[in-house]
Amino acid sequence: MLNPQLTPDGKLRHLLSTEGLPRAILNQILDTAESFVGVAEREVKKVPLLRGKTVCNIFFENSTRTRTTFEIAAKRLSADVINLNVNTSSQSKGETILDTIDNLTAMHADMFVIRHAQSGAAHLIAQHVAPHIHVINAGDGRHAHPTQGLLDVFTIRRYKPDMHNLRVALVGDVLHSRVARSEIHALTTLGVPEVRVIAPKTLLPQHVEKLGVQVYHDMREGLKDVDVIMMLRLQNERMSGALLPSAQEYFKCYGLTPEKLALAKPDAIVMHPGPMNRGVEIDSAVADGKQSVILPQVTYGIAVRMAVMSMLAGNSA
Amino acid sequence: MKILIKNGRLIDPKNNIDTTQDIYIAAGKIVGIGSGPAGFEATQTLDASGLLVLPGLVDLSARLREPGFEHKATLESEMQAAVAGGVTSLACPPDTDPVLDEPGLVEMLKHKAKQLHLAHVYPLGAITRQLQGKQLTEMSELTEAGCVGFSQADVAITDTQVLWRAMQYAATFGYTIWLRPEEPYLASGGTAHDGEVASRLGLKGIPAAAETLAIASILTIARETGASIHLCRLSTAEGVEMVRAAKQQGLPVTCDVSINHLHLTEHDIGYFDPNCHLRPPLRGQRDRDALSQGVIDGTIDAICSDHTPVDDDAKLQPFGEAEAGATGLELLLPLVCKWADEQNIPLPQALAAVTTKAAAILDIPAGELSLHADADLCLLDPAQEWKVEASVLQSQGKNTPFLGLHLRGKVRYTLVNGQLVYQAA
Numbered sequence: 001m002l003n004p005q006l007t008p009d010g011k012l013r014h015l016l017s018t019e020g021l022p023r024a025i026l027n028q029i030l031d032t033a034e035s036f037v038g039v040a041e042r043e044v045k046k047v048p049l050l051r052g053k054t055v056c057n058i059f060f061e062n063s064t065r066t067r068t069t070f071e072i073a074a075k076r077l078s079a080d081v082i083n084l085n086v087n088t089s090s091q092s093k094g095e096t097i098l099d100t101i102d103n104l105t106a107m108h109a110d111m112f113v114i115r116h117a118q119s120g121a122a123h124l125i126a127q128h129v130a131p132h133i134h135v136i137n138a139g140d141g142r143h144a145h146p147t148q149g150l151l152d153v154f155t156i157r158r159y160k161p162d163m164h165n166l167r168v169a170l171v172g173d174v175l176h177s178r179v180a181r182s183e184i185h186a187l188t189t190l191g192v193p194e195v196r197v198i199a200p201k202t203l204l205p206q207h208v209e210k211l212g213v214q215v216y217h218d219m220r221e222g223l224k225d226v227d228v229i230m231m232l233r234l235q236n237e238r239m240s241g242a243l244l245p246s247a248q249e250y251f252k253c254y255g256l257t258p259e260k261l262a263l264a265k266p267d268a269i270v271m272h273p274g275p276m277n278r279g280v281e282i283d284s285a286v287a288d289g290k291q292s293v294i295l296p297q298v299t300y301g302i303a304v305r306m307a308v309m310s311m312l313a314g315n316s317a
Numbered sequence: 318m319k320i321l322i323k324n325g326r327l328i329d330p331k332n333n334i335d336t337t338q339d340i341y342i343a344a345g346k347i348v349g350i351g352s353g354p355a356g357f358e359a360t361q362t363l364d365a366s367g368l369l370v371l372p373g374l375v376d377l378s379a380r381l382r383e384p385g386f387e388h389k390a391t392l393e394s395e396m397q398a399a400v401a402g403g404v405t406s407l408a409c410p411p412d413t414d415p416v417l418d419e420p421g422l423v424e425m426l427k428h429k430a431k432q433l434h435l436a437h438v439y440p441l442g443a444i445t446r447q448l449q450g451k452q453l454t455e456m457s458e459l460t461e462a463g464c465v466g467f468s469q470a471d472v473a474i475t476d477t478q479v480l481w482r483a484m485q486y487a488a489t490f491g492y493t494i495w496l497r498p499e500e501p502y503l504a505s506g507g508t509a510h511d512g513e514v515a516s517r518l519g520l521k522g523i524p525a526a527a528e529t530l531a532i533a534s535i536l537t538i539a540r541e542t543g544a545s546i547h548l549c550r551l552s553t554a555e556g557v558e559m560v561r562a563a564k565q566q567g568l569p570v571t572c573d574v575s576i577n578h579l580h581l582t583e584h585d586i587g588y589f590d591p592n593c594h595l596r597p598p599l600r601g602q603r604d605r606d607a608l609s610q611g612v613i614d615g616t617i618d619a620i621c622s623d624h625t626p627v628d629d630d631a632k633l634q635p636f637g638e639a640e641a642g643a644t645g646l647e648l649l650l651p652l653v654c655k656w657a658d659e660q661n662i663p664l665p666q667a668l669a670a671v672t673t674k675a676a677a678i679l680d681i682p683a684g685e686l687s688l689h690a691d692a693d694l695c696l697l698d699p700a701q702e703w704k705v706e707a708s709v710l711q712s713q714g715k716n717t718p719f720l721g722l723h724l725r726g727k728v729r730y731t732l733v734n735g736q737l738v739y740q741a742a
Contacts, residue, residue, distance in 0.1 A: 004588050019517070096630060096633070096634070097634065097635070098633055116635060118634075118635035118636070118637045118638050119518055119519040119520050119589070119635065119636060119637060120518065120520075120588075120589030120635045120636040120637070121635040123588050123589045124589065124591075124633070124634070124635050124636075128633075140519075140635070141519050141520075141635075141637065142519030142520075142521075143518055143519030143520075144519070178519060181517070181519060205515070205516035205522075206511050206512055206513070206515070206516050206522060206524075207512060207513045207516055208516060210513050210516070210517075211516070211517065
């Protein structure tokens, strides 16, 4: 089966998942992002790489942060940007997801940034669009959120350049997390030797070890000697019910406190894809502490998204 | 109309026949095998050299979509598909709209099907009104109207008290209860096997335990009530083992598997192929092997197509939102041949699971080439290769995981009641 994200000659055509992307392409994205980090610090924060192109941010599911960073990234590349929150417009009138895409294609969009509550939505759209159109998955169900995974890896690389000598721990709701899946694939492809997941059994998918990770249920044990701690967001509706008894008990067992952080390496960095639930998955003292790189993650997010968009535009047929 | 079918390889699993012989048909019946009755003069002669002459297939699960879902398929389109696939008798589940829970509806469906002069349709009545799992249907009346058994289609009866009563009531009259074993809470919201692939793709899983838990409940209640049970579309290795044990204990239980599950696994979902969104979900390699073994050793009585035509609008959706199901009537026979070939078992043994053994479950006179039997049969060219494509399928549903695959074996002629109802172009 052909990888649907690559052109026949192996270049990036869509960004749908970090799974199955060759290491060379991952590195190319990260290296390109590196060159965009400086753009934001210049007086004129724009480069003309996407001038005359139209980027459509189509969000079938709400998001503020991701949509905004994609919008900023596209604008810094000089693209025209259209934002569409579809859950509030045509889908409620019964239009199918592919109808929506066809309509926007007819308006000569060049790139679609898609967020959807269903796993596989971005793949479906990518299989359907005309050859000159690029699709970026901005999060599909529990499946993937590749730009988030890449910006996390980019952040790690900035602070810990030797990827072959790292221990990374992901803590929390792996089961529902597209971010976790995207990070795991990116990290393992880039040669990180040890990726751990730390969570209660109710928040881990079946056979999670087949993704190439080591499983821990005891956070104290799992954090021992790690270089990177990646906290995952716990959705409100999952805090009390059959998955977890309460936010309090969750924080007690799996919340990141200064005391638990001390078990990791002294120079370990703390990450979170946001938005954070302070006091549920992370203690404020840690979130705002000197080991936290949570805000740099947001900044780098723009550079990584610029990198992806410019590479896709450069690979146009 | 008197038809002579000459020089074909006759395979009739019921009578242990596998030989080259002529077959003589008159007045809708088989009147001679090997030699015809005195004075037989054929009005039509079919040269079956190089072809297999088989009993018409009996499919235990084919959705015809009428009434209520004519935008997905019509009785006519699917009956055409049936005979194009060599299927001459089929059982349809009651999940139409309205649900088959009233004798009038069943009579109408039977009547409409009969008017078409294609395959025989055997409706399964609903066990509970509107499949809601609360009030029993009038099973006796429905049987008089033509129902051959009672089913909940894909809707579980969550209330075990109702399930118990339904089995007691059915057992009173000797009716068979057809259930697809799936515990609804464990399966809730799931769209794929709760395994490696679902974890990777971020799809909500349906654990194997959803099937085994349901089988355990059903078998326990069946044992208590004495009801005859048919379990539809097993999907797990553990499920096969439970049925094997139940049969050894002498419980009156039969079961089937869909042909899709004998060929495919969760890995075929690939990059979210919605055509692989099936119910029950495609499971692991180990399950597939156990299902095959179950058919071979007779634990699984029949193979069905689980024919479910779905319109493009409902299928071209993200995997989880795409409607489950695959079209199958025209693929059943070549896929059974392929399966027999891959498993290295004799073709007659494999064909028994789609002919005589399926007919026995429905308790209908079909699936055999006996003398004086109804002349329902099909002629298959076992060597003809064809590519599964939307344009070659008669079914209104073009949704199948096998799209693009080259299959060997194509039906050339189908006869129902001695009438030629299908002839390949």
